[in-house]
Amino acid sequence: MMLAIAALSIATTRAVIAADHGPTVTAAQALQALLDGNRRFVVGKLEHPNQTPEVRADVAKGQHPFASVLACSDSRTPPEIIFDRGLGDIFTVRVAGNVADKVVIESLDYSVKHLGVRAVMVLGHRRCGAVIAAVAGHEEEGDVGPMLSELRPAVAASKGMAGDPVENAVRENVILVIKNLAASAELSAMVKSGELKIVGGVYDLDTGMIEMLKD
Ligand SMILES: [Zn+2]
Numbered sequence: 001m002m003l004a005i006a007a008l009s010i011a012t013t014r015a016v017i018a019a020d021h022g023p024t025v026t027a028a029q030a031l032q033a034l035l036d037g038n039r040r041f042v043v044g045k046l047e048h049p050n051q052t053p054e055v056r057a058d059v060a061k062g063q064h065p066f067a068s069v070l071a072c073s074d075s076r077t078p079p080e081i082i083f084d085r086g087l088g089d090i091f092t093v094r095v096a097g098n099v100a101d102k103v104v105i106e107s108l109d110y111s112v113k114h115l116g117v118r119a120v121m122v123l124g125h126r127r128c129g130a131v132i133a134a135v136a137g138h139e140e141e142g143d144v145g146p147m148l149s150e151l152r153p154a155v156a157a158s159k160g161m162a163g164d165p166v167e168n169a170v171r172e173n174v175i176l177v178i179k180n181l182a183a184s185a186e187l188s189a190m191v192k193s194g195e196l197k198i199v200g201g202v203y204d205l206d207t208g209m210i211e212m213l214k215d
Pocket residue numbers: 072073074096097098125127128129130131
């Protein structure tokens with residue numbers, strides 16, 4: 001069954017969602033719900049949906065999140081807050097630099113195939129400390145550890161671009177992670193059929209706004 005997008009912000013619909021297995025919204029509705037929540041956050045008109053004891057009891061029976069977000073571990077970028085969502089809404093993966101190693105990809109893959117997620121957002125952010133470290137250490141030889149190693153392709157791809165090297169690498173990293181996710185044949189087929197959206201964004205620490213990179 002499809003729910004109107006407005007219903008996503010109403011806690012009472014949670015019971016309907018919890019009782020209904022599989023996807024509860026379309027890919028477009030799932031993405032719109034994220035963007036609507038971010039708009040509320042930016043202007044300070046938060047609704048704090050799905051954070052009541054009743055919703056907690058409902059989602060304890062099973063989770064059917066409508067979206068997944070891969071974000072940085074940075075304490076200033078928690079998806080549930082910057083998208084103004086609550087329990088059972090967003091399947092969240094957070095790791096420094098929002099890089100996608102095999103475990104991260106497997107987690108996101110699981111959320112789409114088994115939990116009914118219909119929009120996946122890869123979310124970088126401005127002035128990311130992990131990316132700053134990767135850009136600074138780009139010329140270093142040898143083993144730099146798994147996180148900086150994951151960021152190296154983005155730093156290399158953005159080298160020589162006009163503008164700020166860190167901001168450019170942040171964007172390239174989001175784009176490369178999306179490409180890695182799309183390497184899954186099943187997810188790629190779902191994107192082609194319109195069942196799934198995989199999008200990228202960059203969060204602005206100062207304004208709270210998300211600049212969409214790809215839709
Ligand atoms: Zn970061």
